Amino acid sequence: xxxxxxxxxxxxxxxxxxxxxxxxxxxxxxxxxxxxxxxxxxxxxxxxxxxxxxxxxxxxxxxxxxxxxxxxxxxxxxxxxxxxxxxxxxxxxxxxxxxxxxxxxxxxxxxxxxxxxxxxxxxxxxxxxxxxxxxxxxxxxxxxxxxxxxxxxxxxxxxxxxxxxxxxxxxxxxxxxxxxxxxxxxxxxxxxxxxxxxxxxxxxxxxxxxxxxxxxxxxxxxxxxxxxxxxxxxxxxxxxxxxxxxxxxxxxxxxxxxxxxxxxxxxxxxxxxxxxxxxxxxxxxxxxxxxxxxxxxxxxxxxxxxxxxxxxxxxxxxxxxxxxxxxxxxxxxxxxxxxxxxxxxxxxxxxxxxxxxxxxxxxxxxxxxxxxxxxxxxxxxxxxxxxxxxxxxxxxxxxxxxxxxxxxxxxxxxxxxxxxxxxxxxxxxxxxxxxxxxxxxxxxxxxxxxxxxxxxxxxxxxxxxxxxxxxxxxxxxxxxxxxxxxxxxxxxxxxxxxxxxxxxxxxxxxxxxxxxxxxxxxxxxxxxxxxxxxxxxxxxxxxxxxxxxxxxxxxxxxxxxxxxxxxxxxxxxxxxxxxxxxxxxxxxxxxxxxxxxxxxxxxxxxxxxxxxxxxxxxxxxxxxxxxxxxxxxxxxxxxxxxxxxxxxxxxxxxxxxxxxxxxxxxxxxxxxxxxxxxxxxxxxxxxxxxxxxxxxxxxxxxxxxxxxxxxxxxxxxxxxxxxxxxxxxxxxxxxxxxxxxxxxxxxxxxxxxxxxxxx
Amino acid sequence: xxxxxxxxxxxxxxxxxxxxxxxxxxxxxxxxxxxxxxxxxxxxxxxxxxxxxxxxxxxxxxxxxxxxxxxxxxxxxxxxxxxxxxxxxxxxxxxxxxxxxxxxxxxxxxxxxxxxxxxxxxxxxxxxxxxxxxxxxxxxxxxxxxxxxxxxxxxxxxxxxxxxxxxxxxxxxxxxxxxxxxxxxxxxx
Numbered sequence: 001x002x003x004x005x006x007x008x009x010x011x012x013x014x015x016x017x018x019x020x021x022x023x024x025x026x027x028x029x030x031x032x033x034x035x036x037x038x039x040x041x042x043x044x045x046x047x048x049x050x051x052x053x054x055x056x057x058x059x060x061x062x063x064x065x066x067x068x069x070x071x072x073x074x075x076x077x078x079x080x081x082x083x084x085x086x087x088x089x090x091x092x093x094x095x096x097x098x099x100x101x102x103x104x105x106x107x108x109x110x111x112x113x114x115x116x117x118x119x120x121x122x123x124x125x126x127x128x129x130x131x132x133x134x135x136x137x138x139x140x141x142x143x144x145x146x147x148x149x150x151x152x153x154x155x156x157x158x159x160x161x162x163x164x165x166x167x168x169x170x171x172x173x174x175x176x177x178x179x180x181x182x183x184x185x186x187x188x189x190x191x192x193x194x195x196x197x198x199x200x201x202x203x204x205x206x207x208x209x210x211x212x213x214x215x216x217x218x219x220x221x222x223x224x225x226x227x228x229x230x231x232x233x234x235x236x237x238x239x240x241x242x243x244x245x246x247x248x249x250x251x252x253x254x255x256x257x258x259x260x261x262x263x264x265x266x267x268x269x270x271x272x273x274x275x276x277x278x279x280x281x282x283x284x285x286x287x288x289x290x291x292x293x294x295x296x297x298x299x300x301x302x303x304x305x306x307x308x309x310x311x312x313x314x315x316x317x318x319x320x321x322x323x324x325x326x327x328x329x330x331x332x333x334x335x336x337x338x339x340x341x342x343x344x345x346x347x348x349x350x351x352x353x354x355x356x357x358x359x360x361x362x363x364x365x366x367x368x369x370x371x372x373x374x375x376x377x378x379x380x381x382x383x384x385x386x387x388x389x390x391x392x393x394x395x396x397x398x399x400x401x402x403x404x405x406x407x408x409x410x411x412x413x414x415x416x417x418x419x420x421x422x423x424x425x426x427x428x429x430x431x432x433x434x435x436x437x438x439x440x441x442x443x444x445x446x447x448x449x450x451x452x453x454x455x456x457x458x459x460x461x462x463x464x465x466x467x468x469x470x471x472x473x474x475x476x477x478x479x480x481x482x483x484x485x486x487x488x489x490x491x492x493x494x495x496x497x498x499x500x501x502x503x504x505x506x507x508x509x510x511x512x513x514x515x516x517x518x519x520x521x522x523x524x525x526x527x528x529x530x531x532x533x534x535x536x537x538x539x540x541x542x543x544x545x546x547x548x549x550x551x552x553x554x555x556x557x558x559x560x561x562x563x564x565x566x567x568x569x570x571x572x573x574x575x576x577x578x579x580x581x582x583x584x585x586x587x588x589x590x591x592x593x594x595x596x597x598x599x600x601x602x603x604x605x606x607x608x609x610x611x612x613x614x615x616x617x618x619x620x621x622x623x624x625x626x627x628x629x630x631x632x633x634x635x636x637x638x639x640x641x642x643x644x645x646x647x648x649x650x651x652x653x654x655x656x657x658x659x660x661x662x663x664x665x666x667x668x669x670x671x672x673x674x675x676x677x678x679x680x681x682x683x684x685x686x687x688x689x690x691x692x693x694x695x696x697x698x699x700x701x702x703x704x705x706x707x708x709x710x711x712x713x714x715x716x717x718x719x720x721x722x723x724x725x726x727x728x729x730x731x732x733x734x735x736x737x738x739x740x741x742x743x744x745x746x747x748x749x750x751x752x753x754x755x756x757x758x759x
Numbered sequence: 760x761x762x763x764x765x766x767x768x769x770x771x772x773x774x775x776x777x778x779x780x781x782x783x784x785x786x787x788x789x790x791x792x793x794x795x796x797x798x799x800x801x802x803x804x805x806x807x808x809x810x811x812x813x814x815x816x817x818x819x820x821x822x823x824x825x826x827x828x829x830x831x832x833x834x835x836x837x838x839x840x841x842x843x844x845x846x847x848x849x850x851x852x853x854x855x856x857x858x859x860x861x862x863x864x865x866x867x868x869x870x871x872x873x874x875x876x877x878x879x880x881x882x883x884x885x886x887x888x889x890x891x892x893x894x895x896x897x898x899x900x901x902x903x904x905x906x907x908x909x910x911x912x913x914x915x916x917x918x919x920x921x922x923x924x925x926x927x928x929x930x931x932x933x934x935x936x937x938x939x940x941x942x943x944x945x946x947x948x
Contacts, residue, residue: 721862721910724847724849725839726842726865726866726871726922727923727932728783728868730779730868730869731868732780733776734777735780736777737776737780738773740769742773744766745766754762
């Protein structure tokens, strides 16, 4: 009995003591843990345990609040790759030869790869790429696009200096430069050829300097891709802007950054006739005149930031501009001919002009903010004032929404015009740019049978969209009898969109770059709208076999010259151009053999042919495969950069040592002058920019850019506000600790049981 | 003898891990005591005062939510070291009370644990180093990726953003951040 009792007693005591021991164990452990924790507080401050920044913020010395902070984040300097641009233009008669030198300077301690997105004139034929490293000059070769890209990537991996020039749009190009060493400067030079623009008495050239940020619509419109082997199942994924990343660059807010990318421009003008007025529209220039036919134009105050297009116009000293120009060039075994013919302005043959139905479309999207919307509204108000009582009209405004003022076009009586005037005056710039629906609305023609009216669409926009192709397809599919007149607004409009849309819409492109130009340019546009076009144009060579471009000559409006390029097998005979001005027949015959010597005409011919092939692709006159084949053949023969071909130059001497990392920099762009940063990027911008002077009141962005023009270029690369990592692994560690302790306790109990069981 | 070894090793590892976890919390707690003291001195003297001599940061603001009875001292900068001791005032964002967005960031399991209890409409008081107090009203919350915060540091309003990791109860760290947006209540109203 006693033994049993004793044993029970014993076991109870044992259980009690075991409980006490477990409790004691935990108590001791927690005390030790806390003690270790507190002790460690004063011993080590290793950053390993707690949060670390996801990425280093870009810091400037002035932002640093303590020495150590700056040391830790000195990555802030690494983005500071610098770019300077020098543009040298030589105008010889009908053509412009441009040499654009981009100077990439790397002041950092790292090896850099730079990409720079830049615009060129839409009709420019890029044919030469040179890279200057130290005293070596490497000349680029034209290659198929993928092949060029592969060569570039290979050189980049091998540590060789390389440059790649690619076309993103006919007027947007990208230069990528690999392996710019610490402290090094690499010069990249491209050359292009372009025809001089002529309008009536005035000749002009235009150097686009910045790619305005584009509005890229979300993929709403889908097309179904049914594969033949898919058994009826296909995918629906068509992004209207498949290359949206390739045409977007970081953009600096002018209110918060000095303007960047200093650009110098020199124009050597040899017009070939005695010159009258020579004028730069948006830049202060100095004009030297060595003799009556030559001018040298330079920027009056040195380099300017690349934030607006350069436009130069010149007029002949004589009352009337030469109405005919004929130039030739012999390349390989072929002759190339370039002809400019301005049809005479014939006074109206009828008593009164045909009444018109005019649809005005105005873009009031965010990119039009600032001065652009003022110019657009002024232009539209001018246009409304010019309407005749027997005309019909309508007004459409669009951003990412759209309003049509009248359900159907109405008579231009004073009540309707007043209504439209107040509608236009109230417009404000905001929102995205959904251009396609408004173009569709403008082209929907309800009075198709009404042949008494001439139908015209006047479209005012900056063309800052990435889905140009969709717009072109809309125009070519729906144009019907309507004619589309594009009015490009602002300091850096998308000229490719304007010219191609006008070409497809059989209209014209008018550019308005400042409020002062509104009157003059709109008057020019109305002269085109109100006067009969030159129609039914044909050109025939009497002896030579000619490959002509444009193959079907478009209609011409008042003051527009006919520009014809042709490849001839022999330079003989004449070319006869025929057409109708209004209802009168017109013809002119040019003797081919007496053409003057010109330069780069073959390139212009090829560029024009390539453009024709792209148009044929849009209008579905040729299959994509056919037009691609044509483009590739022309590009390779004439050494031109196109959608399918790129220039690549590789310096065979390796420069970057193996193992050194290469950092990619996308060079930021200025916002085009007069644009409103907040309107384009919204209240919470997609692209955030590190402020240089956070509390400085932004004020008027343009004033700031202007005042910063001559100051040295100092910028902070853009940065987002990255949020720091804000989770510790305290809980994770404590949970793991408890698990380990529990396991150890269980093991201990298990051991004890095993020890006691044999007894 | 070898029988005792495994439980001892486990106990040791457990102890160290638990200790490390506890250390983070202990550091967060103790540092706030020191920071409170330094911040009081900062307001009194008008100069930044370091909480301890070797610190590489200093208190810049006190963030209070009266309804929840929480008060925490924020530090300059949001480096990992600073965040171990208190909320950090994210670099290149506005100061409290200034035009723009003031962003403060802290750990979800220490100083900003209370964020999940802050309701829309709660008042958040921020006292700056110069002694001025600004009252904000919480008006929205959002969840974003750390690199897509959508915060414009030079925005036009007077805003406050408190940021911490999301979700609150996760054990491991992820890319998502919880943002509490608040707007300044103009003084005198």
